[in-house]
Each structure stands twice: as C-alpha cells, then as structure tokens.
Amino acid sequence: MSTLTIPQRLLMGPGPTNTPQSVLDALAQPTIGHLDPVFIRLMDDIKSMLRQTFLTENPLTLPVSAPGSAGMEACFVNLLEPGDKVVLAINGVFGKRMLENILRCGAEPTVVEFEWGQPVDPERIEQALKQQGQVKLLAFVHAETSTGAISNARELCALARQYDCLSLVDTVTSWCGTEVAVDRWQADAVYSGTQKCLGAMPGISPVSFSAKAVEAIKARQTPVQSWFLDMNLVMQYWQEDAPRVYHHTAPVNSLYGLYEALRLVLDEGLETRWKRHSNAHALLVQGLEELGLQMLVEQPARLPMLNAVKVPPGVDEAQVRQRLLQDHGIEIGAGLGPLAGKVWRIGLMGDNASEERVSGLLSALAEVLK
Amino acid sequence: MSTLTIPQRLLMGPGPTNTPQSVLDALAQPTIGHLDPVFIRLMDDIKSMLRQTFLTENPLTLPVSAPGSAGMEACFVNLLEPGDKVVLAINGVFGKRMLENILRCGAEPTVVEFEWGQPVDPERIEQALKQQGQVKLLAFVHAETSTGAISNARELCALARQYDCLSLVDTVTSWCGTEVAVDRWQADAVYSGTQKCLGAMPGISPVSFSAKAVEAIKARQTPVQSWFLDMNLVMQYWQEDAPRVYHHTAPVNSLYGLYEALRLVLDEGLETRWKRHSNAHALLVQGLEELGLQMLVEQPARLPMLNAVKVPPGVDEAQVRQRLLQDHGIEIGAGLGPLAGKVWRIGLMGDNASEERVSGLLSALAEVLK
Numbered sequence: 001m002s003t004l005t006i007p008q009r010l011l012m013g014p015g016p017t018n019t020p021q022s023v024l025d026a027l028a029q030p031t032i033g034h035l036d037p038v039f040i041r042l043m044d045d046i047k048s049m050l051r052q053t054f055l056t057e058n059p060l061t062l063p064v065s066a067p068g069s070a071g072m073e074a075c076f077v078n079l080l081e082p083g084d085k086v087v088l089a090i091n092g093v094f095g096k097r098m099l100e101n102i103l104r105c106g107a108e109p110t111v112v113e114f115e116w117g118q119p120v121d122p123e124r125i126e127q128a129l130k131q132q133g134q135v136k137l138l139a140f141v142h143a144e145t146s147t148g149a150i151s152n153a154r155e156l157c158a159l160a161r162q163y164d165c166l167s168l169v170d171t172v173t174s175w176c177g178t179e180v181a182v183d184r185w186q187a188d189a190v191y192s193g194t195q196k197c198l199g200a201m202p203g204i205s206p207v208s209f210s211a212k213a214v215e216a217i218k219a220r221q222t223p224v225q226s227w228f229l230d231m232n233l234v235m236q237y238w239q240e241d242a243p244r245v246y247h248h249t250a251p252v253n254s255l256y257g258l259y260e261a262l263r264l265v266l267d268e269g270l271e272t273r274w275k276r277h278s279n280a281h282a283l284l285v286q287g288l289e290e291l292g293l294q295m296l297v298e299q300p301a302r303l304p305m306l307n308a309v310k311v312p313p314g315v316d317e318a319q320v321r322q323r324l325l326q327d328h329g330i331e332i333g334a335g336l337g338p339l340a341g342k343v344w345r346i347g348l349m350g351d352n353a354s355e356e357r358v359s360g361l362l363s364a365l366a367e368v369l370k
Numbered sequence: 371m372s373t374l375t376i377p378q379r380l381l382m383g384p385g386p387t388n389t390p391q392s393v394l395d396a397l398a399q400p401t402i403g404h405l406d407p408v409f410i411r412l413m414d415d416i417k418s419m420l421r422q423t424f425l426t427e428n429p430l431t432l433p434v435s436a437p438g439s440a441g442m443e444a445c446f447v448n449l450l451e452p453g454d455k456v457v458l459a460i461n462g463v464f465g466k467r468m469l470e471n472i473l474r475c476g477a478e479p480t481v482v483e484f485e486w487g488q489p490v491d492p493e494r495i496e497q498a499l500k501q502q503g504q505v506k507l508l509a510f511v512h513a514e515t516s517t518g519a520i521s522n523a524r525e526l527c528a529l530a531r532q533y534d535c536l537s538l539v540d541t542v543t544s545w546c547g548t549e550v551a552v553d554r555w556q557a558d559a560v561y562s563g564t565q566k567c568l569g570a571m572p573g574i575s576p577v578s579f580s581a582k583a584v585e586a587i588k589a590r591q592t593p594v595q596s597w598f599l600d601m602n603l604v605m606q607y608w609q610e611d612a613p614r615v616y617h618h619t620a621p622v623n624s625l626y627g628l629y630e631a632l633r634l635v636l637d638e639g640l641e642t643r644w645k646r647h648s649n650a651h652a653l654l655v656q657g658l659e660e661l662g663l664q665m666l667v668e669q670p671a672r673l674p675m676l677n678a679v680k681v682p683p684g685v686d687e688a689q690v691r692q693r694l695l696q697d698h699g700i701e702i703g704a705g706l707g708p709l710a711g712k713v714w715r716i717g718l719m720g721d722n723a724s725e726e727r728v729s730g731l732l733s734a735l736a737e738v739l740k
Contacts, residue, residue: 004626028394036695038376
C-alpha cells in the first residue's frame with residue numbers, strides 16, 4: 001500500500017465539516033496514557049467545556065468514546081427498560097433511528113409522525129402524552145439533519161415535565177451552531193456529535209444527563225444492556241470527586257481534537273458563533289433564491305446549518321453533486337429516504353458558516369446548473 | 371482554556387503504546403466526507419490490510435468505530451441470543467468483562483476459572499463443553515493484558531469446532547505482536563484494539579467474523595440488542611460488492627491513522643514484527659532477572675508484549691511507577707484486581723519492542739529501585 005494522500009475538499013454537506021488546522025494539529029500530538037495525570041486534567045477540562053457549550057451544570061456531561069449514533073444509543077439504553085412507554089416524534093431519518101433504539105430496548109413506543117421537512121408539533125405530542133398516561137420518556141430530534149427542520153425543544157421538554165416524563169433530545173446538528181440550552185430547556189438527556197457545528201473530526205459523541213435522568217439510571221431494575229455504554233460504569237471513569245475506575249481505554253488523540261475544538265468555540269463565544277451560522281444561512285438562502293431554487297422547509301422552522309434545497313425538475317441531482325465534487329472540490333449531501341433524489345442538503349457548519357464559503361458554493365452551483 | 375500541550379512519554383504500560391510520527395501525521399490529514407470516493411477506497415484498503423494482519427480471508431473483517439471494549443461487545447451481541455449456552459474461560463480482567471457482556475445478552479454462561487497468571491487449560495474447557503452439551507459459543511482471551519499469560523488459541527478453537535460451537539477470541543494485546551492466525555485457528559469471531567502492538571492511537575476495534583459466524587448472525591431469531599453494533603447493518607456500510615448503505619459517520623481521521631499503522635506493519639512484515647517483539651521480551655526478562663525481579667507467569671505461557679513483574683517485598687509499587695513517570699517520563703502499568711499492588715505490567719508494544727527502549731527502561735528501573 002502507498003502512503004495516504006487525502007485531497008482538500010470543502011465539506012458543505014450534512015457533516016462531517018472541515019476540521020480547522022489547529023484541531024488537526026491537536027490530533028497529532030503524542031499519544032499518552034489514559035491514566036496519565038496530564039490526561040486526567042484534560043478530561044476535566046473537556047467536561048467543563050462541554051457543560052459550557054451545552055449551557056448546563058449537569059455533572060454527568062461527558063464525551064462517549066464513539067460516534068453520535070452511539071451517543072443516541074447511550075441515552076436510550078440507560079434510560080429505558082423493557083416495557084417502558086415512550087412517546088417518539090418522527091420527522092426524518094434520525095427519529096426513525098430512535099425508533100430502532102427504543103424497540104431494541106424492549107420499550108413500547110407511541111410514534112407521532114410528521115411530514116419530512118416539518119417541525120415537531122407540540123400539540124400532537126401533548127395529545128399522545130395525555131392519551132398514553134405514565135409515559136417514561138419523550139424523545140425527539142431538535143435539528144433534523146435529513147430535512148433541515150428545527151423543532152421547539154424548550155416547549156417539548158416543558159411538555160415532558162408537565163406529563164412527568166423524561167425528555168431525550170438529539171442535538172447532533174444544532175449544538176454549537178444554534179442555541180442548545182440544556183438547563184433552560186430542562187432537558188433530561190441530550191447527545192451530539194463532534195463533526196457538525198463544533199467542527200472537529202467525527203467519532204466522539206458528547207452527552208449530558210440531568211439529575212432526574214441520573215436518578216432514573218440509578219433506580220433501574222434491570223442492568224443496562226450495553227456494557228460499553230453503561231453510564232453507571234462510564235461515570236465512574238469520568239468522575240472528578242473520587243478516584244477514577246478504569247472502564248475502557250479512552251480515544252486519547254480524538255479527545256485532544258475535541259479539547260481544541262471546544263476551546264475554539266468558547267474563544268469565539270457561543271452567541272457570536274450562533275450569529276455567524278445564521279448570517280451565513282441568510283446569505284445562502286438569498287443566493288439560492290436568486291438562482292431560482294427553493295428551500296424545502298418553510299420559515300420559521302429552517303435550520304441555519306443544514307439547508308435542504310429542492311432539486312428543480314429535469315435536473316440530474318447526482319450529477320450536480322458529482323460535478324461539484326470533481327470540478328470544484330465541494331461536497332454537498334443527497335436527500336435520504338422519501339427525500340432521496342428530491343433535495344440537496346447544504347451544510348454550513350463550523351468554519352464553513354462564512355460569507356466566503358457561501359459565495360464560493362453559490363458560484364460553483366451556478367456554474368454547474370448552467 | 372489554554373492551548374493543548376502534551377508531554378512526550380515513553381508508554382511501556384499495558385497500552386496505549388507510543389504512536390509513530392507517521393501515524394500521527396496521518397491523523398492530521400484533512401477530514402473528508404465518509405461517502406467520498408477517496409474515503410471508500412480507503413475503507414477497502416483498510417479491510418484488505420486487516421485481513422492480511424489477521425491472516426484471514428473472512429469478508430466480514432472491519433474496524434468497529436469505537437474502542438476494544440466495543441469490539442468485544444460487537445462480537446457478543448451479534449452472536450448471542452437470550453438463553454444461549456456459553457462456555458467462558460476466565461483467567462484475568464478481560465475474561466470477567468466477557469462475563470458481563472454474556473449476562474447482558476441474557477445468555478447462560480458456564481464459567482471455567484483459572485488462577486490469574488495461568489493460561490486457559492484446554493482439558494478443563496473440554497470437560498465443560500462435554501458436560502453442558504449444545505453450547506453455542508466458547509469465549510476466551512488469547513492474550514490476557516491483566517496478567518501477561520497467553521493461551522493456546524488454536525487448540526481452544528479446535529475444541530469449539532469439535533463440540534460444534536462457535537469460538538470467540540480476544541486478541542486485543544496479541545494482534546500484530548505475535549501470531550494471530552484467524553483462518554488457521556478456524557476462529558469464528560475475533561476482536562482487537564489499535565493501541566497495542568499495532569501501535570496506533572486508541573479508539574478503534576478491528577473485528578473479524580467467519581462464514582459460520584455470519585450464518586449465525588443471519589439466522590438470529592431476535593434483533594441484535596445494539597443498533598450501533600448490529601453487524602447486519604455495519605456490514606452493509608462496509609460492503610464492497612454492492613452500494614454502501616449509510617449507517618453511522620465513520621471516524622474519518624482515526625481511520626487515516628489505522629491505515630498508516632497497518633501499512634507500517636505490513637511494510638515491516640508480520641513475522642519480522644513478531645520476532646522483534648519476542649526478542650525485546652527476552653532482553654527484558656534477562657534484565658529484570660539481573661535486577662533480582664521475578665516474572666508472574668511461568669514459561670511457556672509468557673506473552674512477549676505484556677510482562678507482569680512481581681513487586682519485591684517492602685517496595686512501594688505506586689511510588690516506583692510515579693518516579694518512573696516523573697523523573698524518566700516512562701509509564702508502566704499497575705496490577706489489576708487480585709494482582710493490584712502485587713505486580714507491575716511492562717508493555718513492549720509496536721515501536722517500543724526494541725533493544726533501545728528495553729535498555730532505557732531497565733536503567734531507569736534500576737535507578738528507581740536503588
């Protein structure tokens with residue numbers, strides 16, 4: 001085999017996004033032991049920065065040593081036991097994935113479905129909560145990466161509290177690109193991924209659990225079905241106030257990258273970063289409309305960092321993506337599920353939420369569509 | 371937070387080991403999309419190199435996107451269903467971890483225990499297989515990282531076949547440091563980790579499943595309890611002969627590191643690499659004996675890459691490790707479980723299996739023990 005040569009791409013799809021050079025440089029720092037005092041301090045710093053970016057004081061806030069899908073699974077397998085009732089909102093791919101997780105926990109989901117591209121309607125969720133009674137968990141996706149729709153997490157979490165159930169929120173695509181306010185929402189469990197608006201390499205999934213969620217985990221009647229994701233064990237490995245108990249070997253270099261990416265976010269400031277994402281989005285939408293293209297999602301449910309754009313009739317959508325990649329080195333995403341062939345998904349995440357990157361993409365797109 | 375500064379350490383504990391510079395450089399290559407044609411080729415190359423290092427033709431050979439503990443879990447949750455009978459050998463920490471996995475699958479283990487530091491005795495395993503009848507799986511650890519004992523994988527896998535059950539082998543510490551011959555053993559499932567004798571950053575777990583194991587996975591009556599680790603889905607994401615089906619976002623940069631580390635191993639040659647590990651081990655043992663120290667494990671069950679050394683009476687073992695780290699920048703490992711406080715664990719993995727590194731460690735140890 002020859003040595004690795006990776007081309008430069010501009011990643012303007014649904015993620016991963018481009019990783020800033022200083023994060024790549026951090027990845028390449030020398031590996032040290034996962035029990036080294038220097039690494040222990042790094043773990044504490046990461047937890048602290050995760051809390052700051054999730055706007056939470058939750059002590060159980062840490063990075064799961066695996067991609068966002070494992071973070072999702074960590075939330076479900078820790079909170080659910082066989083027979084538990086769940087109300088689940090589905091308005092895209094990631095809601096469907098949640099269903100897979102719920103079923104594999106032996107829990108009993110009531111699914112409330114929405115058209116793809118629509119946000120979750122709190123009224124229909126409230127009906128389901130009311131009808132079911134004794135629901136353990138309400139689960140929904142804050143920012144549906146497959147459609148570009150944002151749902152009202154604050155309102156949905158408030159409903160969960162009102163009906164005395166836990167709330168579980170997918171913030172993979174929203175975190176660090178728009179407000180994710182875990183404590184203000186009073187969300188009980190959230191998970192995210194590193195390769196979206198944080199702008200780091202993919203592979204790590206930050207999670208945060210409220211005190212109420214931790215109580216539920218500790219009160220389980222059955223063991224968590226995953227050893228690797230069992231928060232009873234993982235929290236002992238990440239704890240600060242008592243000696244750490246070895247669980248698994250942490251992905252040391254990836255956590256260097258996570259540290260640096262979090263540092264960059266906090267250095268920029270959360271609100272500045274959210275504003276930058278929404279400004280880039282406004283520019284993009286304006287430019288797309290000037291090209292005669294239409295957005296899938298209506299206002300005010302449009303996500304700033306994930307823009308689903310309708311493919312005009314008669315256009316070969318795959319060819320457009322291929323030409324963008326081959327001629328311009330720009331990656332954009334295809335539609336998934338019922339939206340396959342019908343939309344492109346344009347991501348503005350991390351460093352790519354900038355006027356310059358938006359202009360570059362719009363010029364390239366104009367040329368390809370000519 | 372300040373920017374990250376990681377000290378140089380010589381990692382001579384149970385892993386992670388030092389990552390070669392070219393692997394660190396690979397990690398820092400630009401992130402690209404996990405559906406990019408360049409990345410798809412990289413996935414195929416990684417699978418091919420994994421097969422070469424595991425000495426197997428198994429098509430289902432791929433890196434699980436999470437650490438070795440998740441690779442272990444991937445093997446158990448795919449092969450086991452509730453009620454399945456398992457014979458499990460336990461001769462250290464990782465056998466005990468296997469038990470945790472088996473119980474969480476709802477399977478029924480028969481545990482055959484051995485003193486820590488002893489290899490697994492095939493005779494006692496055969497007794498258990500005979501007594502139980504209709505056993506679905508025999509599970510054992512090839513190279514016990516907690517004790518430094520190697521067991522006879524070829525013989526144990528042959529017993530599994532003889533009693534018509536599947537074999538599952540932990541090769542975390544042995545792979546790329548001594549012979550792991552999946553096809554010759556006719557092992558049905560193996561998993562490993564990247565941070566041991568491969569000498570890459572921690573965080574990825576290569577696995578390989580035989581045709582018989584794949585049949586068992588496809589013939590399951592119940593869904594795999596983990597969505598993230600369900601090989602029915604993961605294999606569709608990694609398949610070469612049909613369009614890939616999106617499962618999760620691969621840890622792109624870590625896979626660059628894996629590629630480069632595998633390339634280095636094959637460039638050196640497997641047998642040369644094994645010989646280098648066993649030479650370094652011989653030098654280490656000789657040097658330790660000259661210092662008046664004793665090995666925990668008797669020949670011929672000593673692992674070359676993981677050496678458990680008895681702590682002499684009256685010596686503060688934690689202080690020795692601390693001084694090695696603080697004064698010499700060398701990390702060695704502590705004992706676990708019943709061996710806590712009784713042994714040190716000295717790793718000779720990847721680049722650290724060299725005459726120079728062994729001499730350096732021996733000098734430092736001599737000084738600290740003076």
